[in-house]
Amino acid sequence: MYDKLTDVFDKREEKDWIGLLAFSGKWRELRDGLFERVKTRAQQCEDPDDEMRLSKLRRKLMALDERVDGYHALLEEVRAKEVDMWEGFVATRRAEFSPEFFTYLTFKLEAVAQGEDDNAKESMAKDAALLLSLCEAYDEASKDQAVIEEATQTLQDILQCDSLDAMDAKIDELAMANQISPALILTASKAHMSVKESPYTSEEVKDVMAHLYFKMKDTTSRQQPKEVRILKYILSLEDPQDQRNALEEAFTPGPELEEIGSNTDLLWCEPAALLKLIDVIVENFHQSAGKKNLRGDAAAMMSPAIVERMKTLKQLIIAHFSD
Structure with missing residues (x-):
């Protein structure tokens, strides 16, 4: 088994290794045995080139394993904190959220997505998107x-x-x-x-x-456009009927009330304004998904469910609130 696993790493490019480690649910159980087996194989090699190749593979794989352990611990540490603390955590530990950390996070997200726990999928996707956006905001600021x-x-x-x-x-x-x-x-x-x-x-x-x-x-x-605040609130509602009721309130003209520190804000906007905002967000999401910068990564890792909910909300607005 260890020989087959060694051959897998030996034949794959080094940049692919982190994905293998992130995807494997048994890596932690296998790694010590694998490292020992690769060491033994290297010592038994008659060809100096083979010995050097296996020794180098073991050394690099052990170094990557140590970094991945750190990424796993960092992810667990931040997810264990209240979300309100994440911004300060990122600001204090930004250097640890390296490009390789986000590569690891991408593969972890894909691994979770292949499971059957929908709550775990949604939770990981939201957390990943939030981490990326916080890092981007920190870098900009x-x-x-x-x-x-x-x-x-x-x-x-x-x-x-x-x-x-x-x-x-x-x-x-x-x-x-x-x-x-x-x-x-x-x-x-x-x-x-x-x-x-x-x-x-x-x-x-x-x-x-x-x-x-x-x-x-x-x-x-509260300095954000009111359409943004309305959309955020409606997307926070899980029940479709609650969303429709909230839309009816949001599209009913009347006096607006804002109270800092309370949940009693009363805001309204035109259906066309909310539709335009949804179109802009969804378009930007798709346009940025292929880019290689942090913003593009954030779009790629954003929960598809969020985008789909926006699309569903758009159809609801068109069907019931548009002329």
Whole structure:
């Protein structure tokens, strides 16, 4: 068995090995025996070239195995955290989310997709897409060191306020001036995570940092076009009847109400505006899927169910709410 497995790796290109490790459910049980068998075979080779080839294969495979173990541990660690902590986790550990990590994640996603657990498939797909988008957002926000330094100073200025109400007022002031940048949210997310996981930080400080971070997130989310916010909400509903009821409310003109920190936002838009948004998102998804940059990878790993739900929602809008 080990000889056959050795031949599989020997005949495949090295770039394909990570897929074999990620797909195999028994790799961890087999690897020690395989490494020992390859070592024995190399020692028994009469041809020096064969001995060198097998020794090199073993060395490279062991190195890859160690990296894959790290990727597995990293993925498990981030998935064990509350989703609200992911942004800070990525900001703190961005270097570990390497291109090879995402290659591993792609194969893990494909392996899970071949199983029968639909919940596991959907969960892994959503988590993968979120990780990729967070890494992309981090890379974009951290391009300019001067911007990061300015964001750090802004956060320090907020923390210098003498009360939580004063901090909230400062954030509202920044929002009015359109100065809550991705870099500021990134800086706040790192601070939030660092104090939350520190055993030496008081609960009061942890609560303050959590409040500031979520206040900024909530404030910036409200700066998104209302069509985006409506679509996100409707896609969060699982029941088709709930979706239809939400669409009826969303397409009914009337006064709009927004309350920061609550779930009582009342927004409406035209059906044509929501259809246009869906078309743009789906088109961008398909166009970016073939690209080799991080955005393209994110599109490729996005749950197909999300795109299909958008398409189904589009048909529902056309059938019941379009002239």
